[in-house]
Amino acid sequence: MLRFGHMALPGPLKRFFCSIANATTVLLNPTERVITIKNATNEDKKMHFPLAWLRDNCPCPVCYSASSELRNLKMMDFCPRVNAVSVQMSEQSESMTVSWDDGHSSSYRLEWLRAVAFGADTAGRQRPPLTRNRPVLWCDASKATAPIWQPKKVRFEHIMKSDAELLLTLLELEERGLVLIEDCGVDSEVVKNICKRLSFPRTTHYGETFEMRAEAKPRNLGYTSDRLDFHTDLPYMHEQPGVQALLCQVQASGPGGDSLFADGFSAAEHIRRSRPDLFRLLTTVPVRFRDRGQLADRRFDLVATHATIELDCQPDGEWCYRRVHFSNQQRDLLQAWPLADVQLIYDALKAFNDVIEGRDISSDSSKVQLQVKLRSGEMALFDNSRLLHSRTGFSGERQLAGAYLLWDEVLSRRRTLESQLQIGRQD
């Protein structure tokens, strides 16, 4: 039997209402197992709270650990079919109290309920913020004559000293995929320091940081002076670091040694519009990558498979680009591709590369890639899960120092800075 407050409610009651201050009404619907709070003057302001979700998110000290900001209610003690015995709104304490048939009682602040409510209709959802800000493409396919986007330049000292400057840099990295940092100096410790300012350097088989120069017997094609193909780094890893810092320590004094960056998402969007058949292959066919060899005294053999273009698809059909994986040099010779599809898969990979390289006559190449000759002491901070990078051939001495970071850690830094500087969504 349902009770409201101290009043027992009669019979097989489907719904009941209780008016409180400001014409706010609370309604328990035991059939749909939802509590609804609505304002009589505004039907659109309905807030829904599924019973299971309310019980699960009881904020009392038994069910919730305020110090760790984590749920303390154990799943083994939680019954998802729990029923509400009574619901009470208190105008004085601005709260709603629910008594449950498991003997527990939960009290929720109205301010909190407003912030976490499910949407206005019964199909409504909570609207958590996206885990990442949406990428802004370098090339807007609908504006053929738009000028090429130019990367933002920031000074090393400003990022290291100013939290606001650091936040702006992280937002730019997240939305555009590339930031240039000037006046870093040429000490390789600088790379480690910037990683620590952003989050932590992610150690790989190349070490916590790595240095890249032309070598007689290169263990990676990066360690030569040749022109490189456009690629993403570490495609042979599933837990792939998504951010890269690359410091120019010594730049080639003659021509060449320019860094090239291409927006993989803009290229993907171009393929999606012009060749949907190839886009389907690039988003679905797993490509196997491999890197093996020996560094110092340790052998390594890293293998991973990814679709060339990875999408982030939401249950409501919304989607955006998530990651791009492309490295001609590290694509394995063994692939699990059906014999009949091999030709078309090569066609698709080549078409993607053509757009990146600006060899696709139907695309405006200048909008997908940009070229910059880093000066010594200049650093490129870029999204390795989105941008493809390359360099032009050179002669003479040229040395770069680099490090990787995890997007999860960098995004965590961005969110906590927003909270600290009181920008964006607070929770």
Ligand SMILES: [Zn+2]
């Ligand atoms: Zn509780």
